[in-house]
Amino acid sequence: MPFSKAFRSTLKGGAAALLVTGSLLSPASAGAISTDQTTALLTALTDQLIVPGYTHLAEESSQLADVLDAYCTTPDTEGRTQVEAHFHTTMDAWQRVQIIQFGPIYENRGPARFQFWPDKRGTGQRQLRQVLNNQDETVLPSGALAEKSVALGDLQALEYVLFNDPDVTAQPDSFACRYALAIARNQEIQATEIVQMWTRNGGYREQVLSAAEGTDVFFDEKEAAGRFLNDMAGAIDVVRLQKLDRPMGLTLTGARPKRTENWRSQRSLRNIQLNLESVQQFLTVEDGFGDLLTSIGKDETATAMRELVSEVLVDIAAFDQPLSEIVEDPDTRGDLESLLAKLRSLQSVVREQLAQDLGLVPGFNATDGD
Amino acid sequence: MKKLSFALTVGAFLASAPLANAVEPAEILSTYADIAEAGYMDSLTTAQTLKSAITSLIEAPSDETLSAAKEAWVAARVPYQQTEAYRFGNVIVDEWEGKVNAWPLDEGLIDYVDTGVYGEESDENAFYAANIIANEKLTIGGREIDATNITPELLQSLHEIDEVEANVATGYHAIEFLLWGQDLNGTGPGAGNRPATDYASGDACTGSNCDRRAAYLVAATDLMISDLEEMVAAWGNNGPARSALGDGKEGLGTILTGLGSLSYGELAGERMRLGLMLHDPEEEQDCFADNTHNSHYYDALGISNVYRGSYTRVDGTVVSGASLSDLVRKMSADLDAEMITKLEATQAAMRVMKDKADSGEMAYDQMIGEGNDKGNAIVQAAIDGLVDQTRTIERIVAAIELNGIEIEGSDSLDNPKAVFQ
Numbered sequence: 064m065p066f067s068k069a070f071r072s073t074l075k076g077g078a079a080a081l082l083v084t085g086s087l088l089s090p091a092s093a094g095a096i097s098t099d100q101t102t103a104l105l106t107a108l109t110d111q112l113i114v115p116g117y118t119h120l121a122e123e124s125s126q127l128a129d130v131l132d133a134y135c136t137t138p139d140t141e142g143r144t145q146v147e148a149h150f151h152t153t154m155d156a157w158q159r160v161q162i163i164q165f166g167p168i169y170e171n172r173g174p175a176r177f178q179f180w181p182d183k184r185g186t187g188q189r190q191l192r193q194v195l196n197n198q199d200e201t202v203l204p205s206g207a208l209a210e211k212s213v214a215l216g217d218l219q220a221l222e223y224v225l226f227n228d229p230d231v232t233a234q235p236d237s238f239a240c241r242y243a244l245a246i247a248r249n250q251e252i253q254a255t256e257i258v259q260m261w262t263r264n265g266g267y268r269e270q271v272l273s274a275a276e277g278t279d280v281f282f283d284e285k286e287a288a289g290r291f292l293n294d295m296a297g298a299i300d301v302v303r304l305q306k307l308d309r310p311m312g313l314t315l316t317g318a319r320p321k322r323t324e325n326w327r328s329q330r331s332l333r334n335i336q337l338n339l340e341s342v343q344q345f346l347t348v349e350d351g352f353g354d355l356l357t358s359i360g361k362d363e364t365a366t367a368m369r370e371l372v373s374e375v376l377v378d379i380a381a382f383d384q385p386l387s388e389i390v391e392d393p394d395t396r397g398d399l400e401s402l403l404a405k406l407r408s409l410q411s412v413v414r415e416q417l418a419q420d421l422g423l424v425p426g427f428n429a430t431d432g433d
Numbered sequence: 434m435k436k437l438s439f440a441l442t443v444g445a446f447l448a449s450a451p452l453a454n455a456v457e458p459a460e461i462l463s464t465y466a467d468i469a470e471a472g473y474m475d476s477l478t479t480a481q482t483l484k485s486a487i488t489s490l491i492e493a494p495s496d497e498t499l500s501a502a503k504e505a506w507v508a509a510r511v512p513y514q515q516t517e518a519y520r521f522g523n524v525i526v527d528e529w530e531g532k533v534n535a536w537p538l539d540e541g542l543i544d545y546v547d548t549g550v551y552g553e554e555s556d557e558n559a560f561y562a563a564n565i566i567a568n569e570k571l572t573i574g575g576r577e578i579d580a581t582n583i584t585p586e587l588l589q590s591l592h593e594i595d596e597v598e599a600n601v602a603t604g605y606h607a608i609e610f611l612l613w614g615q616d617l618n619g620t621g622p623g624a625g626n627r628p629a630t631d632y633a634s635g636d637a638c639t640g641s642n643c644d645r646r647a648a649y650l651v652a653a654t655d656l657m658i659s660d661l662e663e664m665v666a667a668w669g670n671n672g673p674a675r676s677a678l679g680d681g682k683e684g685l686g687t688i689l690t691g692l693g694s695l696s697y698g699e700l701a702g703e704r705m706r707l708g709l710m711l712h713d714p715e716e717e718q719d720c721f722a723d724n725t726h727n728s729h730y731y732d733a734l735g736i737s738n739v740y741r742g743s744y745t746r747v748d749g750t751v752v753s754g755a756s757l758s759d760l761v762r763k764m765s766a767d768l769d770a771e772m773i774t775k776l777e778a779t780q781a782a783m784r785v786m787k788d789k790a791d792s793g794e795m796a797y798d799q800m801i802g803e804g805n806d807k808g809n810a811i812v813q814a815a816i817d818g819l820v821d822q823t824r825t826i827e828r829i830v831a832a833i834e835l836n837g838i839e840i841e842g843s844d845s846l847d848n849p850k851a852v853f854q
Contacts, residue, residue, distance in 0.1 A: 172710050179710065184537055184599065185555060186713050211803055213710040282828060289831070317596040319557070426827040427693040 098275045101284040107350035116160040121254035123153040128247035135240035158337035162298040166267045167260035176213045187214025198238040208249040216249040226327040289423040297428040320387035331386035343372045361420040371409040456759045458681030464754030466675040468744040470668035475512035475747040477661040491647045494632040514731035518739045521694035522687040525674040538601035558597045583648040585656035611650045613721035620802030624723035693826040701819035712803035725797040726790035730783045737776045779818030
């Protein structure tokens with residue numbers, strides 16, 4: 064239910080009461096950011112990054128499915144190359160939008176239906192092996208995967224089917240290839256749904272853009288901006304904790320190469336690079352967080368963030384081994400440690416300085432549990 | 434000008450709202466610590482009752498003594514789960530918690546398993562099927578383990594061995610496994626069905642090594658009791674957990690961080706949504722006992738207790754006092770009402786889930802099964818309630834401008850992994 068004006072003003076008055084009396088807390092440092100400026104930020108991120116990002120994902124997965132369709136009938140080398148190339152561009156598109164952790168992506172079983180990872184207990188892989196070993200035809204009909212475990216219809220499953228043993232998809236009309244095709248179609252359908260949920264009349268895009276008036280979802284425009292800020296912080300958390308810390312272990316002997324993301328298709332670092340490029344775009348897009356900071360005289364924060372993100376991206380580009388090797392390599396593992404340190408700095412700039420400068424409160428993230 | 438208008442708003446607000454006496458953060462924190470102390474104390478006494486039941490089981494293994502021990506375990510979960518709202522924020526709790534309530538576990542570390550269901554090995558865990566009960570000495574990954582004497586110290590050394598969190602050798606779930614055994618029913622009806630004769634002596638012993646199994650069960654229970662004693666003391670007068678709450682601002686941040694993290698990332702996400710997404714019976718917290726509905730229910734109740742500053746103890750007495758709810762109500766009666774409404778909506782959804790399981794119609798692992806639309810919807814409603822209440826917790830954080838609580842108050846938010854180091 065939308066918030067009443069009365070509640071909104073009461074809340075603002077109440078919060079001010081605490082601040083004015085100074086009984087609790089240090090004064091808020093929100094600069095003079097107008098509602099229009101915040102709405103411009105929301106518009107920029109939505110229309111320049113989110114909607115195009117999901118649209119791109121839908122297009123890529125559609126093309127992947129088409130290429131797979133042809134390959135399953137006539138599996139040749141040329142086709143194989145096409146399939147792998149389109150798997151990678153689809154995964155690229157997903158990794159770019161992986162940062163977004165609210166809105167339609169969170170409906171209907173959430174982001175895991177695109178990628179269920181990490182699979183800490185091996186549950187997904189166990190289910191996947193069963194399907195492949197039993198040639199379980201129930202995964203094939205159109206729409207079937209939407210009802211089954213997310214681990215059977217996501218991009219991780221597709222990677223496993225295509226890369227774990229390339230031979231299984233190389234026979235004409237093989238079960239594995241038809242299953243891969245079913246997964247790609249499932250991805251196409253899901254991504255298309257997300258685009259529609261954002262862009263349709265009365266859809267999520269409108270919720271975000273009219274947040275200032277108070278909507279079903281957002282109390283005000285600052286709350287919506289807080290979701291974006293939370294996503295930047297969340298993306299950095301995921302990179303640090305899941306994509307780097309877990310495979311690295313506490314010490315060299317604790318390194319677990321197979322805990323790196325997408326090691327089968329050797330794209331762990333590429334994923335991280337894309338995730339952080341998205342963080343960078345939140346900052347650098349016109350009317351994005353960077354411009355907003357500059358407009359209120361907080362260039363320092365903007366500069367610090369830009370520099371840290373650039374440095375991190377340069378560091379990632381400099382690695383010339385797969386991440387699964389680096390975590391176990393005493394010579395290069397240290398470079399990951401310094402990358403992690405930079406990511407921690409970036410994290411505190413986002414969570415502390417950026418949040419404080421803009422008077423936003425980062426919320427809770429999916430990584431806040433164990 | 435802006436400041437003036439705020440001041441005016443405040444004036445109008447103060448004049449129009451019939452306010453109770455001022456709520457001091459220190460009073461809220463005091464209630465919070467009192468509830469923690471009472472909750473851990475109740476966890477301790479119910480664990481001691483469990484220990485007596487286990488002693489009876491081992492002295493005279495029978496269906497009756499085994500059932501009594503299981504009932505005592507289920508009863509011990511009631512107060513403990515309500516204390517989970519103290520995780521994710523209180524560093525002392527976070528550092529300690531893994532010893533008593535770690536999950537999920539690769540139970541093959543502890544005892545025999547059905548390899549047809551469980552498998553024999555895992556890429557992730559070299560100790561996946563170590564079976565400490567069956568092996569007095571074993572060498573895994575170049576590491577020699579002497580398990581001749583099964584003691585609390587041995588179990589401590591095995592816990593999370595090899596940096597694998599699934600190597601859970603201690604706590605509620607290790608004990609649960611030793612009482613129930615594996616649940617081999619998939620998403621069909623039924624819990625684990627370990628026979629009482631797994632603790633019999635001589636020829637009557639099933640599953641081999643009954644004396645070592647009994648020793649393991651006793652050692653794990655003793656260890657859990659001493660761990661709980663430590664946490665009761667931590668929340669007592671001048672206890673370190675109570676003292677660590679600080680002067681007010683940090684303490685309120687700790688409370689809210691715990692409530693939000695448990696609601697969202699942990700309970701709604703890791704424990705509930707994941708199971709629903711995978712439709713997998715292994716993805717339930719109390720998987721051997723089929724007690725997951727209760728664990729989730731009492732987690733949610735614990736969140737509500739903390740917000741409202743009131744806890745009903747195992748003996749029926751109530752510990753209550755100044756609460757976060759009082760403070761929020763003072764700022765905005767609407768915001769407090771929104772929070773209460775959402776907490777109650779979550780409670781109601783959890784109650785539907787609990788009643789459904791208690792009635793015997795379907796257990797939690799059946800509810801999350803593929804194609805069980807009715808069951809899926811029941812679990813989803815509880816998840817939705819938790820996600821929804823998290824949004825209001827965030828609004829409360831924003832309203833009292835606890836900027837940067839993640840950094841100041843909580844290692845678990847800034848670096849969830851650090852709490853296990």
